[in-house]
Amino acid sequence: MKKTMTLVCAILFVSASHSQQQEKINYLKTFAKAYGYVKYFHPSDEASETDWNSFAAFGAHEILKCQNQTEVIATLNNLFQPMAPSVIFSNTKQNYDIRAITPSNTESYEPIYWQHKGVSKDMIHQDQRYSSIRVNSYNEIDESRxxxxxxxxxxxxxxxxxxxxxxxxxxxxxxxxxxxxxxxxxxxxxxxxxxxxxxxxxxxxxxxxxxxxxxxxxxxxxxxxxxxxxxxxxxxxx
The missing domain is CATH 2.60.120.260 (Galactose-binding domain-like)
Incomplete structure (x- = not known):
């Protein structure tokens, strides 16, 4: 009976460890998806000026500290809020009031947005067939070019x-x-x-x-x- 109990405990321990590891992987997948959306599509100056390689390493490190989904959501909001204030992470549907970041008089403004023909942004091996442009931006469009x-x-x-x-x-x-x-x-x-x-x-x-x-x-x-x-x-x- 003692040997049987030891074996059962060992199996339970391995199973729990595997489950925790899979959760960490899922947390990283969630971070990776958010990373891609904000990096390639959020139009803010802060996002376009971010060192995305350093941010990826730092963000993954912070996500791996999370013990549950609630902590993941809080960490994602903390990570992306400085560069993408209009992006909100939540378990429930949120209605964001875009007026909070919209100038009171928009007549002298033009909408800024990313336009990709393929992707050239931050790619080491550039190809003239592909380009990434942040339309209506005063900043350099794509420094990696x-x-x-x-x-x-x-x-x-x-x-x-x-x-x-x-x-x-x-x-x-x-x-x-x-x-x-x-x-x-x-x-x-x-x-x-x-x-x-x-x-x-x-x-x-x-x-x-x-x-x-x-x-x-x-x-x-x-x-x-x-x-x-x-x-x-x-x-x-x-």
């Missing part, structure tokens, strides 16, 4: 299965506001990406000459090999 790249394409056939080493001496111009990156990408015949590195987590920010290196492997299924350099922000790379 300060992006440029240089690409070299190489036939990978005779390099399949071999190691690739891409080395360069690089520096940023004095006064640059942004970062430089070397990058290598291997595309495979099955339409997936093989080795890929773009120095996202160790960008070039120095104005002194330094040597940078990328080492990877060219997959046996490699169909295309690309390498080059890219810029993010208002900067010049040598």
């Amino acid at each position: 300060g992006f440029g790249s240089l690409t070299l394409s190489i036939d990978p056939e005779k390099y399949k299965g071999k190691e690739i080493k891409y080395t360069g001496w690089v520096k940023l111009k004095e006064g640059s506001e942004g970062s430089g990156h070397l990058w290598v990408r291997v595309d495979k015949s099955d339409k997936t990406v093989g080795f890929f590195e773009n120095m996202l987590y160790n960008p070039i920010t120095s104005t002194e000459w330094n040597e940078y290196e990328i080492i990877g492997e060219i997959d046996d299924l490699a169909s295309e090999l690309f390498m080059g350099a890219l810029l993010i922000g208002d900067c010049t790379l040598f």
Whole structure:
């Protein structure tokens, strides 16, 4: 009987632990949905000027502290209220009085709103086919569009299965506001990406000459090999 009771208690403990973990995941999903709606659609200046990467990390940390839905709702309101005062989180339907944030005389104002053709806002790999515009805004529409790249394409056939080493001496111009990156990408015949590195987590920010290196492997299924350099922000790379 003692062994049976021990086993039952262990099963109950594991089950409770799994349930709590799933609740935390659900809380994070709720935060992620709210994050996306406000980041890409709320028209306020505060939202457009927010460092959304830092906010995502901070917000997730705060949400994981929550023990129940009531705390999640309170935390969401605290997180988003400064940048999106017209967004309210609640378990019940709320009637928000938009007059609270509407100027008394609107004749000299134009409505501000986001207009997306695809999404380019905050995307590292920019594509001219996609754009994000905050209509009627005096602020810069999308700071992430300060992006440029240089690409070299190489036939990978005779390099399949071999190691690739891409080395360069690089520096940023004095006064640059942004970062430089070397990058290598291997595309495979099955339409997936093989080795890929773009120095996202160790960008070039120095104005002194330094040597940078990328080492990877060219997959046996490699169909295309690309390498080059890219810029993010208002900067010049040598």
